[in-house]
Amino acid sequence: MNKNNCYCVIMAGGAGTRFWPVSRVAKPKQFLDVAETGKTFIRHTYDRFLKILPQENILIVTAEKYRDLVMEQIPELQSGNLLLEPYPRNTAPSTAYATYTLLKRNPDAHCVIMPADYIIDNEELFVETIHNAFDYIEQNDVLLTLGVAPTRPETNYGYAQVCGGRDALQSKLPVKVKTFTEKPDRDLAKVFLASGEFLWNAGILLWKVSTFRHEMEKHMPQVTGLFKGWEHALGTPVETDFLTKAFSDCMNISLAYGVMEKTDKAWIYPVTFDWQDVGTWESLYNYMAAIRDRNGNAISAGKVLSENTSDSLVIEPEKKKLIAISGLEDYIVIDTDDVLLICPKDDRKFKDFISQIGMPEYEKYR
Amino acid sequence: MNKNNCYCVIMAGGAGTRFWPVSRVAKPKQFLDVAETGKTFIRHTYDRFLKILPQENILIVTAEKYRDLVMEQIPELQSGNLLLEPYPRNTAPSTAYATYTLLKRNPDAHCVIMPADYIIDNEELFVETIHNAFDYIEQNDVLLTLGVAPTRPETNYGYAQVCGGRDALQSKLPVKVKTFTEKPDRDLAKVFLASGEFLWNAGILLWKVSTFRHEMEKHMPQVTGLFKGWEHALGTPVETDFLTKAFSDCMNISLAYGVMEKTDKAWIYPVTFDWQDVGTWESLYNYMAAIRDRNGNAISAGKVLSENTSDSLVIEPEKKKLIAISGLEDYIVIDTDDVLLICPKDDRKFKDFISQIGMPEYEKYR
Numbered sequence: 036m037n038k039n040n041c042y043c044v045i046m047a048g049g050a051g052t053r054f055w056p057v058s059r060v061a062k063p064k065q066f067l068d069v070a071e072t073g074k075t076f077i078r079h080t081y082d083r084f085l086k087i088l089p090q091e092n093i094l095i096v097t098a099e100k101y102r103d104l105v106m107e108q109i110p111e112l113q114s115g116n117l118l119l120e121p122y123p124r125n126t127a128p129s130t131a132y133a134t135y136t137l138l139k140r141n142p143d144a145h146c147v148i149m150p151a152d153y154i155i156d157n158e159e160l161f162v163e164t165i166h167n168a169f170d171y172i173e174q175n176d177v178l179l180t181l182g183v184a185p186t187r188p189e190t191n192y193g194y195a196q197v198c199g200g201r202d203a204l205q206s207k208l209p210v211k212v213k214t215f216t217e218k219p220d221r222d223l224a225k226v227f228l229a230s231g232e233f234l235w236n237a238g239i240l241l242w243k244v245s246t247f248r249h250e251m252e253k254h255m256p257q258v259t260g261l262f263k264g265w266e267h268a269l270g271t272p273v274e275t276d277f278l279t280k281a282f283s284d285c286m287n288i289s290l291a292y293g294v295m296e297k298t299d300k301a302w303i304y305p306v307t308f309d310w311q312d313v314g315t316w317e318s319l320y321n322y323m324a325a326i327r328d329r330n331g332n333a334i335s336a337g338k339v340l341s342e343n344t345s346d347s348l349v350i351e352p353e354k355k356k357l358i359a360i361s362g363l364e365d366y367i368v369i370d371t372d373d374v375l376l377i378c379p380k381d382d383r384k385f386k387d388f389i390s391q392i393g394m395p396e397y398e399k400y401r
Numbered sequence: 402m403n404k405n406n407c408y409c410v411i412m413a414g415g416a417g418t419r420f421w422p423v424s425r426v427a428k429p430k431q432f433l434d435v436a437e438t439g440k441t442f443i444r445h446t447y448d449r450f451l452k453i454l455p456q457e458n459i460l461i462v463t464a465e466k467y468r469d470l471v472m473e474q475i476p477e478l479q480s481g482n483l484l485l486e487p488y489p490r491n492t493a494p495s496t497a498y499a500t501y502t503l504l505k506r507n508p509d510a511h512c513v514i515m516p517a518d519y520i521i522d523n524e525e526l527f528v529e530t531i532h533n534a535f536d537y538i539e540q541n542d543v544l545l546t547l548g549v550a551p552t553r554p555e556t557n558y559g560y561a562q563v564c565g566g567r568d569a570l571q572s573k574l575p576v577k578v579k580t581f582t583e584k585p586d587r588d589l590a591k592v593f594l595a596s597g598e599f600l601w602n603a604g605i606l607l608w609k610v611s612t613f614r615h616e617m618e619k620h621m622p623q624v625t626g627l628f629k630g631w632e633h634a635l636g637t638p639v640e641t642d643f644l645t646k647a648f649s650d651c652m653n654i655s656l657a658y659g660v661m662e663k664t665d666k667a668w669i670y671p672v673t674f675d676w677q678d679v680g681t682w683e684s685l686y687n688y689m690a691a692i693r694d695r696n697g698n699a700i701s702a703g704k705v706l707s708e709n710t711s712d713s714l715v716i717e718p719e720k721k722k723l724i725a726i727s728g729l730e731d732y733i734v735i736d737t738d739d740v741l742l743i744c745p746k747d748d749r750k751f752k753d754f755i756s757q758i759g760m761p762e763y764e765k766y767r
Contacts, residue, residue: 056725340758351741357766359422361744361754362732370741375717377734377743378727388727392706400723 182234548600
């Protein structure tokens with residue numbers, strides 16, 4: 036790979052509140068360290084790519100309201116590498132914005148699109164994999180997504196079925212994608228897992244930017260049409276005015292739905308680094324296996340004293356309180372400055388409860 | 402009764418932490434409004450006696466460290482009516498201090514000793530009863546305690562057995578006390594209840610102060626000896642020096658043990674006003690019957706949203722948080738600035754848990 040032509044676009048605009056009440060619209064997951072690693076997700080992501088690319092080739096796309104949160108985490112980020120969206124319009128418009136910006140800067144740009152909120156524990160292997168993936172797209176005009184061999188019938192991930200079935204995955208080389216399926220139900224996920232033809236779609240994407248432009252203009256002209264003819268504005272003082280209009284008019288559409296599921300250039304690269312998209316309290320609890328106490332409690336709080344309490348997740352982000360718990364099994368207890376949540380740990384029960392809390396009370400605390 | 406000779410001594414020195422983590426050594430129960438009445442216990446107590454006595458005849462005995470908490474609650478209290486104990490030595494030394502102070506002020510003083518932390522819901526009947534009790538001690542040289550007919554085998558109260566058995570209680574007039582028993586176990590409490598010979602000892606005491614002085618000097622000379630000969634110091638600038646020495650040397654002894662269980666002048670007056678010494682979270686929950694929600698939850702918090710949650714007590718004293726609870730039955734949830742407690746509501750389980758929390762972690766938050 037030619038490092039000078041390679042870029043990373045970190046997608047950090049999500050307003051996810053799945054880690055409510057720790058994550059809020061005002062401070063979503065990517066700006067937190069819910070897994071107790073010592074760094075926020077976005078800082079981990081940025082640091083990982085510093086090992087691969089020149090700093091000036093790492094861009095961050097986020098919402099205008101998260102500007103300060105990004106700069107707090109990445110104070111060294113050059114202002115030209117911070118792409119701010121005036122309105123949230125999902126991943127396809129963000130990627131279009133980054134695409135036209137990169138092409139204006141370097142018509143030979145190659146890039147990796149990287150969500151800001153992944154956990155990747157085997158960094159050396161990750162770095163090596165990204166190098167290989169860049170080499171692959173240098174040689175092949177494809178939209179390459181990274182795929183992870185599934186180990187359980189996970190219902191919170193997306194899946195990709197490969198052409199050629201289970202045999203095609205033997206080579207460990209990129210394979211053409213046959214179908215994408217977002218978050219299947221448990222039964223379908225079991226079928227996928229058993230078939231051996233599916234990979235988890237990690238949502239880490241690489242391509243020549245010119246190749247992607249061609250595909251997106253072909254498959255979602257209603258989005259790209261808002262940018263075409265306006266490339267001259269990008270990176271200039273009139274950019275903000277242009278973006279306000281373009282994002283205001285733009286539809287809300289994901290990159291998966293807008294391009295990846297429609298293009299015939301989608302390929303998937305089976306990777307083996309340790310990737311996790313920890314997106315629920317229960318999955319965070321599972322991830323924290325190594326630091327659980329002898330009763331199976333995963334704890335991040337000032338001080339926890341417990342009895343008859345097991346398999347529970349206790350989070351007090353400020354780490355200033357004494358949490359005294361007796362008699363809870365399989366619960367989550369999250370104590371923030373303005374919300375206390377006590378709920379069974381099971382993802383479905385949590386989700387059901389949150390949906391029942393309902394508006395407008397919950398809205399005030401989102 | 403001659404109002405000018407009648408005094409009230411409010412006992413407000415207790416450092417009870419039974420409502421931990423809301424009550425602390427630094428702010429015990431009498432300075433709180435855990436029952437959500439709109440006033441602290443001590444303010445209720447003071448206001449009740451304003452209906453009976455001239456303001457200048459109401460005194461408060463408390464620990465030196467609670468001076469500011471008392472003045473915050475009773476800003477109109479004259480400084481001469483605030484008796485400050487330099488060290489906590491239980492109720493007998495407090496009462497001795499108040500006794501010598503009152504006798505110096507008025508040798509014909511009659512007084513009622515009143516704990517600061519009772520709940521009394523029928524105030525008119527209370528006022529009438531205190532009037533009658535003052536009349537009774539005017540005519541009779543006795544140490545009179547008020548007694549409440551027990552309605553359950555309560556193990557957190559003291560009991561008094563009357564001379565003459567169940568028949569003696571028919572008259573509704575004061576009766577001589579045969580025995581006092583502090584906090585019996587459940588089986589003994591059941592026997593007391595069934596016998597019809599026992600009353601709950603409410604610990605509200607009335608006497609001619611000179612009569613009480615005679616009894617206390619007879620039964621606990623080791624305490625009163627520290628005061629005798631020093632009456633001239635009380636209420637003067639040298640009082641503090643004297644008290645520091647006297648309380649430093651004094652034993653820790655309760656009024657019940659030091660005098661009431663030993664004197665042959667103990668009488669009890671069966672009263673019918675609604676008295677409760679709410680001293681545990683479970684009893685507070687029981688007291689809050691009228692304001693429980695349809696699932697039996699007693700709540701005092703900013704906002705509580707719950708599902709599958711019943712018969713629980715939720716207290717967030719600052720009333721600023723959203724408390725979202727799913728799946729708790731018969732629990733207490735207490736969320737203060739520096740402590741979160743989640744525990745089964747049962748008194749014994751709470752007590753066991755608190756004792757297991759142990760030192761030194763718990764000490765820091767007492």
